[in-house]
Amino acid sequence: MARSTLPPEMLALIAHRLRALAEPARLGILNQLRTGERSVTELVEVTGLGQANVSKHLQILLGAGFVRRRKEGVHSYYRLADHDVFRVCDIMCGRLEAEAGARRKLLRSS
Amino acid sequence: MARSTLPPEMLALIAHRLRALAEPARLGILNQLRTGERSVTELVEVTGLGQANVSKHLQILLGAGFVRRRKEGVHSYYRLADHDVFRVCDIMCGRLEAEAGARRKLLRSS
DNA sequence: CCATTATATAGCTATATAGTAATATGGTCA
DNA sequence: TGACCATATTACTATATAGCTATATAATGG
Numbered sequence: 531m532a533r534s535t536l537p538p539e540m541l542a543l544i545a546h547r548l549r550a551l552a553e554p555a556r557l558g559i560l561n562q563l564r565t566g567e568r569s570v571t572e573l574v575e576v577t578g579l580g581q582a583n584v585s586k587h588l589q590i591l592l593g594a595g596f597v598r599r600r601k602e603g604v605h606s607y608y609r610l611a612d613h614d615v616f617r618v619c620d621i622m623c624g625r626l627e628a629e630a631g632a633r634r635k636l637l638r639s640s
Numbered sequence: 641m642a643r644s645t646l647p648p649e650m651l652a653l654i655a656h657r658l659r660a661l662a663e664p665a666r667l668g669i670l671n672q673l674r675t676g677e678r679s680v681t682e683l684v685e686v687t688g689l690g691q692a693n694v695s696k697h698l699q700i701l702l703g704a705g706f707v708r709r710r711k712e713g714v715h716s717y718y719r720l721a722d723h724d725v726f727r728v729c730d731i732m733c734g735r736l737e738a739e740a741g742a743r744r745k746l747l748r749s750s
Numbered sequence: 751c752c753a754t755t756a757t758a759t760a761g762c763t764a765t766a767t768a769g770t771a772a773t774a775t776g777g778t779c780a
Numbered sequence: 781t782g783a784c785c786a787t788a789t790t791a792c793t794a795t796a797t798a799g800c801t802a803t804a805t806a807a808t809g810g
Binding site: 679680681691692694695696698699711713714715716 | 755756757758759
Binding site: 553583603 | 767768769770771772776777778
């Protein structure tokens with residue numbers, strides 16, 4: 531899986547996918563989906579975002595393949611496509627903890 | 641390491657870090673640093689980007705903690721802080737391959 | 751000191767996009 | 781059919797930022 535080098539087109543694709551994740555509102559939506567599928571209205575209620583805004587974020591996440599949609603009558607239920615998102619979040623959280631640790635160490639030694 | 645839930649402040653921090661990665665030019669710079677440290681001029685040559693542009697990207701990567709800097713005389717040498725970036729890229733590459741596979745499958749069955 | 755080179759920053763323009771209000775689309779039920 | 785709901789889309793504004801040019805900062809050699 532590990533690549534020695536990444537061609538420009540691949541970098542562009544990766545960047546495009548990451549861009550879909552690099553938004554607090556979208557991460558919040560994905561975080562809500564962690565416990566199961568939700569309708570748009572439910573996501574509006576639980577996130578406090580506007581309906582149009584949630585819908586737009588969901589289209590972006592859908593386009594980037596991070597969520598899947600199931601239509602049932604008048605409702606659209608969204609669910610996580612997989613858990614890659616949280617693997618990425620865990621890596622970032624690890625970074626944040628490392629940074630916090632480094633800061634503590636710096637403070638103690640000063 | 642896995643979290644059951646992520647508080648809003650953490651989501652904002654994660655999004656901010658991801659944003660630093662979600663740019664083809666910056667991924668390209670990081671990709672170049674994969675084989676070792678490089679000066680700004682070297683990065684300008686190898687990426688084909690403008691000097692001011694490279695410098696700005698490097699400040700962003702430095703601020704987000706993805707690279708470290710070593711100053712020697714009139715030069716600034718940048719190197720990767722760690723390899724988390726490529727773990728993230730690998731996850732995204734895996735997604736891209738899965739998507740390509742799904743597309744192929746779809747085409748074949750149609 | 752001055753010229754030169756390397757890096758960083760400031761100011762600018764063009765583009766992308768988050769958020770909102772209004773509207774469109776489409777299903778459901780009386 | 782027509783009223784009502786959930787969702788999607790459009791049009792707009794405000795903000796962020798990639799990339800550029802010009803300039804500032806800083807080290808080094810003459």
